Amino acid sequence: MYRTQLIVFLGFLLWPFSLQAETNAEIMQARELIQSLVEKAPAILSPSKKSLENREYILQKELGRHIDFPLMASVVMGSYWKTMTSDQKSEYFDLFSDFFLKAYTPLLGGYPGDTLDLRFSRKSGRRDVFVRTQLKRQSRKTVVSDWRMRKIGDKFRIIDLNISGVSVVISHRESFHKHLEKKGVDGLLKLLRIRAERLPAQS
Amino acid sequence: MLGQKNLKQFFNPTALLVAGLLVGCTSAAVETTENPAELYQNGEFLRAAEIWERQAKAGNPSAQFNLSTVYQSGRGVDRDLVISRKWLKEAASNNYAPALHNFALIEIEKNQFKNALNLLKKAAEQEFTASLYTLGKFYQEGIIGETKPELAVYYVRKAAKSGLDKAQYNLGKMYRDGFGVEQDNEQSFFWFLKAAEQGSRKAQVKVAHRYAKGLGVKKDNVQALAWIYLTEKADVKSLSLLKTKVLKTLTDAEIDLAKTVSMSLEKRKSN
Numbered sequence: 001m002y003r004t005q006l007i008v009f010l011g012f013l014l015w016p017f018s019l020q021a022e023t024n025a026e027i028m029q030a031r032e033l034i035q036s037l038v039e040k041a042p043a044i045l046s047p048s049k050k051s052l053e054n055r056e057y058i059l060q061k062e063l064g065r066h067i068d069f070p071l072m073a074s075v076v077m078g079s080y081w082k083t084m085t086s087d088q089k090s091e092y093f094d095l096f097s098d099f100f101l102k103a104y105t106p107l108l109g110g111y112p113g114d115t116l117d118l119r120f121s122r123k124s125g126r127r128d129v130f131v132r133t134q135l136k137r138q139s140r141k142t143v144v145s146d147w148r149m150r151k152i153g154d155k156f157r158i159i160d161l162n163i164s165g166v167s168v169v170i171s172h173r174e175s176f177h178k179h180l181e182k183k184g185v186d187g188l189l190k191l192l193r194i195r196a197e198r199l200p201a202q203s
Numbered sequence: 204m205l206g207q208k209n210l211k212q213f214f215n216p217t218a219l220l221v222a223g224l225l226v227g228c229t230s231a232a233v234e235t236t237e238n239p240a241e242l243y244q245n246g247e248f249l250r251a252a253e254i255w256e257r258q259a260k261a262g263n264p265s266a267q268f269n270l271s272t273v274y275q276s277g278r279g280v281d282r283d284l285v286i287s288r289k290w291l292k293e294a295a296s297n298n299y300a301p302a303l304h305n306f307a308l309i310e311i312e313k314n315q316f317k318n319a320l321n322l323l324k325k326a327a328e329q330e331f332t333a334s335l336y337t338l339g340k341f342y343q344e345g346i347i348g349e350t351k352p353e354l355a356v357y358y359v360r361k362a363a364k365s366g367l368d369k370a371q372y373n374l375g376k377m378y379r380d381g382f383g384v385e386q387d388n389e390q391s392f393f394w395f396l397k398a399a400e401q402g403s404r405k406a407q408v409k410v411a412h413r414y415a416k417g418l419g420v421k422k423d424n425v426q427a428l429a430w431i432y433l434t435e436k437a438d439v440k441s442l443s444l445l446k447t448k449v450l451k452t453l454t455d456a457e458i459d460l461a462k463t464v465s466m467s468l469e470k471r472k473s474n
Contacts, residue, residue: 191312197333199272201272202301
């Protein structure tokens, strides 16, 4: 009897430490994911027979595998999400993920002259972990990014990105909602389609 | 130590002129050996932007356009939409088709449809494929005024014939739906196949289904499976049901053949 009480008592004393160990393990898991992407970036982007567009596409796909786009896309759309048809959702999903990956994959660095450092990582609330990266480029402002990650199943997935303290999901939600209020879901899809037709630098 | 005579020789105007010419030649040589497009392809965005800036200021429209894109996307330079627009307008005023194209898209976002249409038409007159396609899409979706199916087909077909995969895929859909043309499954398959051969994932999915159904093409489950294998390599998972169905109809030898066909399709695409 006395022995059982002692075990329960010790367990109670050690409980915060085991929680801390679990938290640290989660932070490490999230950090390792970002670190692996950061390490892959220079190898994928380094000049080869493949075009820049092709190399960038490969890295975008690699990053995209770890992003929870359904969650991100629905948060950005908010109450409009429920009103959308499955065709609208599918098109919006394609356009939004394509746009997101093109715009934010460069934050992983990997181009000549880029210096990407992994900074501190921290837990946020019960479920999320922020992993901070700092990108330095010649003649450019330093960019500090916090990758917000959430454990879904047994894997961490990116659910948002804070750039210099500003959430990408929230800022897109605000700008999209202004458009949605005026032109509706079809209007927003048209806008995203138009932007997708923009041409990059020509060789 | 430089003596008086040596100093005079050093500052001799002829010697200075020759030296100047030599320096000039050297910098010209550096200028010609550094190809900004190549630097850009290698990810050396800042160096590419610096050269484009010099060329843009000298009035080169393609450099003006490229400079506008790096400022728009923040490549090599911090993002600056004002500078980007300035160079874009400059390049468009020089009638440079890619600039007319991107400028038109900005005008559409500002609801300046008439101006946008004129800019796109100017680019399309130069047979600029991207603008031919965009113009077709805009007529198709009624982005600029009403939907105009015949005009949509006219421009999308031109872009498809120039080899643009998304135009070929879209033309395949137009033939499938009878949008602006008479419904034609064979023509639809023809254009889906063209786009699929160029690597369009959506078109590859359509081609796999078409071979399995025999719609617009003779039914051929070996070909269907070959295209399914190809899409699987690109992480497309929407064909898993079709794969199960097709596999049931094939012998081991036919499945091996499908794998070989798939590999040859992949090689053909990468060559």
